[in-house]
Amino acid sequence: MQPLADSHGRVATDLRVSLTDRCNLRCTYCMPAEGLDWLPHEETLTDDEVVRLIGIGVGLLGVTEVRFTGGEPLLRRGLPDIVRRTKELHPSPEVSLTTNGLGLSRTATALRDAGLDRVNVSLDTARREDFARITLRDRFDDVVAGIDAARAAGLDPVKVNAVLLRGINDGQAPELLGWCLDRGLHLRFIEQMPLDAQHAWQREQMVTADEILDSLAAHYDLAPAPTARGSAPAEELLVDGGPLTVGVIASVTRPFCGSCDRVRLTADGQIVNCLFSRDESDLRTPLRAGADDAELAELWVKAMAAKLPGHGIDDPSFLQPTRPMSAIGG
Numbered sequence: 519m520q521p522l523a524d525s526h527g528r529v530a531t532d533l534r535v536s537l538t539d540r541c542n543l544r545c546t547y548c549m550p551a552e553g554l555d556w557l558p559h560e561e562t563l564t565d566d567e568v569v570r571l572i573g574i575g576v577g578l579l580g581v582t583e584v585r586f587t588g589g590e591p592l593l594r595r596g597l598p599d600i601v602r603r604t605k606e607l608h609p610s611p612e613v614s615l616t617t618n619g620l621g622l623s624r625t626a627t628a629l630r631d632a633g634l635d636r637v638n639v640s641l642d643t644a645r646r647e648d649f650a651r652i653t654l655r656d657r658f659d660d661v662v663a664g665i666d667a668a669r670a671a672g673l674d675p676v677k678v679n680a681v682l683l684r685g686i687n688d689g690q691a692p693e694l695l696g697w698c699l700d701r702g703l704h705l706r707f708i709e710q711m712p713l714d715a716q717h718a719w720q721r722e723q724m725v726t727a728d729e730i731l732d733s734l735a736a737h738y739d740l741a742p743a744p745t746a747r748g749s750a751p752a753e754e755l756l757v758d759g760g761p762l763t764v765g766v767i768a769s770v771t772r773p774f775c776g777s778c779d780r781v782r783l784t785a786d787g788q789i790v791n792c793l794f795s796r797d798e799s800d801l802r803t804p805l806r807a808g809a810d811d812a813e814l815a816e817l818w819v820k821a822m823a824a825k826l827p828g829h830g831i832d833d834p835s836f837l838q839p840t841r842p843m844s845a846i847g848g
């Protein structure tokens with residue numbers, strides 16, 4: 519087993535796999551209303567190719583956790599089968615999903631049966647009208663149905679991911695937490711990052727972790743959760759004595775790059791060693807040219823060794839990566 523180590527002492531064990539760059543919502547902080555130029559079908563990895571690369575990560579490179587994301591991973595028809603084949607790998611990794619929840623009401627049971635361990639559903643507001651303003655689609659009820667189905671299927675505890683936007687839902691953190699507590703859901707806020715396709719992110723507009731925590735503390739009793747943070751990016755807090763938690767992922771104001779253990783595989787077979795990396799390493803071309811597992815593993819190790827120490831958002835020379843978050847895999 520060769521670890522995915524970089525030259526700053528970190529080892530990647532958490533693989534994020536983007537299964538498609540397409541999406542059925544248009545969250546304004548993520549992509550433009552008209553969508554993007556989606557990857558052509560022939561450039562997208564097949565189910566067999568995805569599973570083969572995950573197998574190399576798990577079998578040869580020390581990957582222990584696999585999270586499927588996108589774009590919207592539920593748009594990938596073969597998802598339950600990809601989950602099942604990933605769980606059957608040796609050693610079997612933890613398998614989770616990050617989704618906007620559309621269609622989850624139909625697939626939650628199949629995904630649970632395939633071996634899915636956990637699901638995170640993105641929901642930025644508990645108000646239907648604001649959901650439509652943020653996502654440009656009137657699908658709030660479908661997301662709620664997806665969350666309910668995931669819980670009913672035993673995919674507990676479901677986590678909700680939320681992004682707050684100035685002037686739209688920035689005052690709704692306590693309300694959204696109350697909504698989640700009523701339904702037995704853990705909630706995590708994510709600071710808005712400069713990863714939108716439109717390049718419209720402005721630091722001054724960003725709702726900071728401090729603001730979010732202050733507004734929550736005015737309504738709830740928050741105490742540090744007993745589990746150590748480790749490499750997890752969220753600062754988890756017990757709400758009103760627990761057991762439910764709220765977390766804030768302060769990627770911008772309190773970067774956690776020093777303890778990052780993530781690596782990403784895009785839907786077209788590129789290894790991205792950091793969400794903010796402007797370089798990618800192509801595994802699809804050698805894979806399709808007949809490279810064996812050891813050769814692909816070697817390329818992957820090389821890609822990780824070059825990981826930079828931090829995202830550099832605060833550096834005056836910072837440049838957004840060419841791909842938006844929806845095409846890298848959030």
Ligand code: SAM
Nearest residue numbers: 548588589590616617618640679710711713848
């Ligand atoms: N479509 C799925 C979803 O929304 O959960 C998976 C992909 S999405 C890119 C993954 C997560 O990234 C979501 O929770 C979304 O809110 C978050 N996200 C997207 N753009 C972001 C940005 N610019 N800053 C912070 N989080 C962002």
Ligand code: SF4
Nearest residue numbers: 541543545548589618
């Ligand atoms: Fe789609 Fe997720 Fe981006 Fe929203 S955040 S547009 S659901 S990929």
